[in-house]
Amino acid sequence: MEKRARFRSWWLPYALILPQIAVTLVFFFWPAGQALYYSAFIQDAFGGNLQFVGLDNFRELFADPHYLASFKVTAVFSLLVAALGLSVSLVLAVFADRVVRGATAYKTLLIWPYAVAPAVAAVLWVFLFNPTIGIVAWWLKRVGVDWNYLLDGDQALLLIVIAAVWKQVSYNFLFFLAGLQSIPKSLIEAAAIDGAGPVRRFATIVFPLLSPTTFFLLVVNVVYAFFDTFAIVDAATSGGPGQATEILVYKVYKDGFKGLDLGGSAAQSVILMVIVITLTVVQFRFVERKVQY
Amino acid sequence: MSQCRSAFRRIAFAAVLSGFAASAQAVVEIQFWHAMTGANNDRINDFARKFNESQGEYKVNAVFKGSYPEAMAAAIAAYRAGSAPAILQVFEVGTATMMSAKGAIKPVHQVMADAGEKFDPKIYVPAVAGYYTNTKGQMLSFPFNSSTTVFFYNRDAFEKAGLDPNRAPATWPEVMAAAAKIKAAGASTCSFTTAWQSWVQLESFSAWHNTAFATKENGFGGNDPKLLFNGPLQVKHIGNMQDWAKKGYFTYAGRKTEPEAKFFSGECAMLTTSSAAYGTIKQNAKFKFAVAPLPYYADVAGAPQNTIIGGASLWVMGGKSKDEYKAVAKFFKFLSDPERQAVWHQTTGYLPITMEAYELTKKSGFYEKNPGTDVSVKQMIVKTTDKSRGIRLGNFVQIRDIIDEELENVWSGKKTAKEALGAAVARGNEQIAKFAKTANE
Numbered sequence: 029m030e031k032r033a034r035f036r037s038w039w040l041p042y043a044l045i046l047p048q049i050a051v052t053l054v055f056f057f058w059p060a061g062q063a064l065y066y067s068a069f070i071q072d073a074f075g076g077n078l079q080f081v082g083l084d085n086f087r088e089l090f091a092d093p094h095y096l097a098s099f100k101v102t103a104v105f106s107l108l109v110a111a112l113g114l115s116v117s118l119v120l121a122v123f124a125d126r127v128v129r130g131a132t133a134y135k136t137l138l139i140w141p142y143a144v145a146p147a148v149a150a151v152l153w154v155f156l157f158n159p160t161i162g163i164v165a166w167w168l169k170r171v172g173v174d175w176n177y178l179l180d181g182d183q184a185l186l187l188i189v190i191a192a193v194w195k196q197v198s199y200n201f202l203f204f205l206a207g208l209q210s211i212p213k214s215l216i217e218a219a220a221i222d223g224a225g226p227v228r229r230f231a232t233i234v235f236p237l238l239s240p241t242t243f244f245l246l247v248v249n250v251v252y253a254f255f256d257t258f259a260i261v262d263a264a265t266s267g268g269p270g271q272a273t274e275i276l277v278y279k280v281y282k283d284g285f286k287g288l289d290l291g292g293s294a295a296q297s298v299i300l301m302v303i304v305i306t307l308t309v310v311q312f313r314f315v316e317r318k319v320q321y
Numbered sequence: 322m323s324q325c326r327s328a329f330r331r332i333a334f335a336a337v338l339s340g341f342a343a344s345a346q347a348v349v350e351i352q353f354w355h356a357m358t359g360a361n362n363d364r365i366n367d368f369a370r371k372f373n374e375s376q377g378e379y380k381v382n383a384v385f386k387g388s389y390p391e392a393m394a395a396a397i398a399a400y401r402a403g404s405a406p407a408i409l410q411v412f413e414v415g416t417a418t419m420m421s422a423k424g425a426i427k428p429v430h431q432v433m434a435d436a437g438e439k440f441d442p443k444i445y446v447p448a449v450a451g452y453y454t455n456t457k458g459q460m461l462s463f464p465f466n467s468s469t470t471v472f473f474y475n476r477d478a479f480e481k482a483g484l485d486p487n488r489a490p491a492t493w494p495e496v497m498a499a500a501a502k503i504k505a506a507g508a509s510t511c512s513f514t515t516a517w518q519s520w521v522q523l524e525s526f527s528a529w530h531n532t533a534f535a536t537k538e539n540g541f542g543g544n545d546p547k548l549l550f551n552g553p554l555q556v557k558h559i560g561n562m563q564d565w566a567k568k569g570y571f572t573y574a575g576r577k578t579e580p581e582a583k584f585f586s587g588e589c590a591m592l593t594t595s596s597a598a599y600g601t602i603k604q605n606a607k608f609k610f611a612v613a614p615l616p617y618y619a620d621v622a623g624a625p626q627n628t629i630i631g632g633a634s635l636w637v638m639g640g641k642s643k644d645e646y647k648a649v650a651k652f653f654k655f656l657s658d659p660e661r662q663a664v665w666h667q668t669t670g671y672l673p674i675t676m677e678a679y680e681l682t683k684k685s686g687f688y689e690k691n692p693g694t695d696v697s698v699k700q701m702i703v704k705t706t707d708k709s710r711g712i713r714l715g716n717f718v719q720i721r722d723i724i725d726e727e728l729e730n731v732w733s734g735k736k737t738a739k740e741a742l743g744a745a746v747a748r749g750n751e752q753i754a755k756f757a758k759t760a761n762e
Contacts, residue, residue: 072759073418074425075401079759088755094748160574160583178575179733266576267722269729286390287719288397288418289755 060301066294073288085295094271095279095296102275105189106253113193113249114242117200122230124201125208135205142198146256150263153191177265181272184265188273191264192257200245207241208234239319247311254304276300349644350380351652352406356392356633357385360600361466361669372655379648381408389415389633390718396638400425405638407645408652410465412633413452414717419636420461421544421715421760427637427646429653430459435643436650444657444675448627448701452711453634456542462634463653466671468597469628469697470517470525472496472616476609478590481508489613493561496591496616500570509590511572513565514580516594517631518573519724521615522558523550524629528709529615530554531623540713545757548720548749551742554621560738563731573732576725584610595631596697599670612693614700626709628700632671672697715756720749 035041067085071078089095124134141149156164159176168175177183211234219229235242258278261267267274267282274282277300284293357365362385369383386392389412396409411419419426433440442450442460448469453462476486482503490496500512515521527534532554537546565571572589574580584592585605593615602610617624637649655661662678665671667687673679679698682688688695705711714720727745730736736744 070755070759072422073397074422075397076422076424077759160586160588178579179573179729181733268576268726269733270726270735282722283719285394287716287722288394289716289719292755 063294063297063301066290067298070291073290075290081291085291086299088292089295089299097271098274098276098279101185101271101273102254102277105185105192105257105273105275106250108185108189109192109196109253109257110246110249112189113196113200114245116193117197118204118238118242120197121201121204121208122234124205138201139198141194142202144195146195146259147263149195150188150191150260153187153194154264157187177269179269181269184269184273188257188260188264191260192253195260196249196252200249203241203245204238207238211237243311243315243319246315247308250307250311251304254300276303347378348380349378349648350382351408351641351645351648353381353383353408353410353635353652354386354392354396354406355383355410356387356389356412357410357466364665364668368656368661372652375655376651379651381648381652393418400638403640405640407638407641407649409636409638410633411462411636413467413631413711414721416453416462416634417540417544417713417715417717417756417760420455420713421756425639426461427639427641428455428459428461429463429635429637430461432637432646433650433653436647438650438654444677446672446674446676446679446698446701448703448705448710449630449672449674451705452630452713456538462636463656464674465633465635465656466597466665466669467630467632467634467674468595468671469630469700470521470593470615471596471628471697471700472613473584473592473594473598473602473610474499474613475509475584475587475590475606476611478503478508478587478608482506482590486609486611489611490591490616491614492619493558493616494618497561497565497570500565500591501568503590504569509588511583511589512570513591514572514574514583514589515592516575516578516580516598518576518728519721520595520629520631521593522562522728523555523724524712525615526558527555528627528629528711529617529625530621531626531706531708532621533708534712535714538707539711540715540753541707541710544715544760545753546714548714548746548753551739551746554618556738556742558618559728559731559742563734563738566732567734571732573729596672597632597670599694612696614696625700627703627705628697629709629711630672630701667694670694672701676702714749714753715760716752719752723748723752 068080068082069078070081070085120138124131124138127134144152154162156162157175157177159165159178165175174180175183177187215233215237216229219233224232255277257275258281261273261275261278262281265273267278276296280293280296280300283289283296287293353369355362355365365383369381373380384406386395389410392409393411393415396405399405405425430440430442440460442454442458445460445464449464449467450460452467453464454460472489474489479486479499482499483506484499484502490499496513503509503512524534527550532552533539533549535546535548535550537543540546562571566573572583574583574589578594578598580589580592581594581598581601583589584594585602587606587608596612599612614625615628635653637646641649657675659675659677659681662673662675663681663685666673666678667682673682679702683695724745727736727741731738731741
């Protein structure tokens with residue numbers, strides 16, 4: 029059966045996607061092009077003195093051990109955010125899918141954090157975990173945990189992972205729930221009649237059928253961890269202690285907007301862009317093969 | 322996200338302005354972008370309103386533009402788009418960036434001379450004016466809100482620990498002796514903490530001991546100084562602090578103003594921070610406290626010298642018309658008025674900018690009624706030296722971040738004071754070299 033829609037006129041399909049293309053060009057390609065351009069220059073803050081330096085900005089970055097350390101922090105952070113974010117929201121979605129009474133209330137509450145701005149999310153968690161005034165910090169101290177994320181890098185990383193995951197769980201939850209609800213009930217019922225328990229039904233039927241959603245969310249979450257988390261880092265730890273929570277995108281923001289080193293910051297965004305493009309390509313080429321649509 | 326919002330604000334603002342333009346054509350209007358929040362924001366608006374009412378030729382529009390770095394980034398973006406404000410408030414660490422932006426700024430002494438306004442740099446408190454003056458003695462920006470580093474202590478906790486609440490520890494060894502007593506007596510859970518660690522414990526600390534922070538007069542004499550803050554004195558002090566941290570006398574509580582909360586909540590008994598914290602502490606502390614000069618090491622020759630200022634100054638942006646510069650000059654003259662300066666000093670906790678404002682405040686009996694408010698002033702009204710005039714470094718924002726990172730490695734015990742300060746100097750020098758490549762001076 030022919031699934032593709034056919035247009036009579038040749039220009040209509042192009043006209044229909046024109047707004048989207050225009051938005052993409054203006055808000056994605058143009059800034060990306062600017063970043064590429066400026067990464068080959070050094071300049072003073074006011075742009076009065078623009079000097080072409082070729083690849084010097086990049087050379088400097090890769091010679092800087094602190095920049096390289098930031099890669100490791102970013103890798104750990106993104107992995108944790110994506111893994112925790114996906115698994116927590118999958119569990120929540122599976123349970124919410126089963127709830128019969130009051131389902132809307134549960135769903136609303138679970139979707140709520142998505143409406144919170146990243147910086148506000150970070151401040152909320154800082155209030156809970158602040159070594160001086162935080163209630164969770166107080167509990168932790170009572171059970172004998174020496175909680176002070178101002179000096180303990182691992183604790184600081186944990187704090188921003190929690191804040192970032194909490195913020196993203198709603199989004200993941202929404203997609204997982206929709207994915208779960210689109211799985212035909214007949215399949216699950218048939219398996220149940222054949223004697224498969226809930227765990228087995230989930231492992232052999234539900235999870236494989238959810239794989240397109242999971243894959244999509246994996247890509248989105250990795251991009252989220254790479255790009256959208258700088259407000260959380262800024263509000264919670266400012267990259268400290270030492271450089272324990274200085275992820276790549278936060279360094280771009282710090283050097284560019286606070287330090288006014290536009291060349292170096294542009295070079296960093298180009299590197300970040302390359303990483304995310306590579307990751308996405310890898311995900312589509314290799315992970316997608318295992319996905320059943 | 323904040324970009325979008327500020328862009329929207331700018332558009333809305335422009336729309337409002339164009340509406341005004343039709344009704345008041347003869348008036349020269351200038352924009353003044355600042356970063357003052359809360360009560361200080363009200364005071365700035367008050368200044369602008371009173372100036373506008375005092376005459377009919379010029380109109381100053383004071384606009385709040387976010388934090389210091391945000392206001393500066395916004396002004397730079399506006400300059401690049403050809404719509405910079407006439408006056409911009411810039412924090413002290415942005416000084417070198419502004420100075421080296423020839424063409425983008427117009428030095429204040431020139432603005433005043435062109436407008437035919439009398440402008441004598443000598444009426445300003447030397448340690449304040451010096452920070453914004455070039456090697457030829459010309460003032461580049463207009464000093465506005467300056468504070469300096471002081472010592473606060475909890476008198477109730479001192480009493481509980483058996484210490485004399487009327488006598489503040491004057492030297493660092495005395496501070497630590499007091500810290501030990503406070504801890505032993507259990508007078509508070511934390512003895513000592515510091516806000517703004519780089520500014521207080523290294524920048525101001527060095528000037529206070531008349532010890533160089535960087536070569537070339539701490540950067541005043543050129544764009545390519547070499548950092549010197551890993552000298553024996555600084556290494557000794559940071560090493561001592563590491564030791565005190567280990568013993569539980571010093572508690573690290575954050576890079577900026579977070580430690581102030583630990584003091585006014587009563588958790589920490591002693592604090593070093595900006596003199597401008599006075600208002601917040603007075604408002605929140607439920608105990609008796611006092612302000613004292615920053616401690617020093619008595620065995621260092623030349624100590625105590627003077628401490629270093631923080632805060633901001635007003636810069637005049639380039640590319641404006643003659644009339645607009647005249648408006649700026651008139652506004653600055655208005656702000657320099659001793660009465661106005663005295664009120665600003667008394668209500669905000671910032672330093673008096675002119676000597677006359679200080680004398681006026683003294684005569685009014687303000688310091689007797691509010692003991693401790695003159696501590697910061699007394700620390701500043703001395704003749705400065707090449708090592709204490711101030712610090713001016715390119716990419717200072719990044720250098721402060723680097724210092725913060727390395728000091729955190731000291732407090733957590735990952736590095737010794739010598740290793741950390743050595744690393745901070747090396748990394749900081751790279752930042753300065755990078756800045757010098759594009760600086761115009």
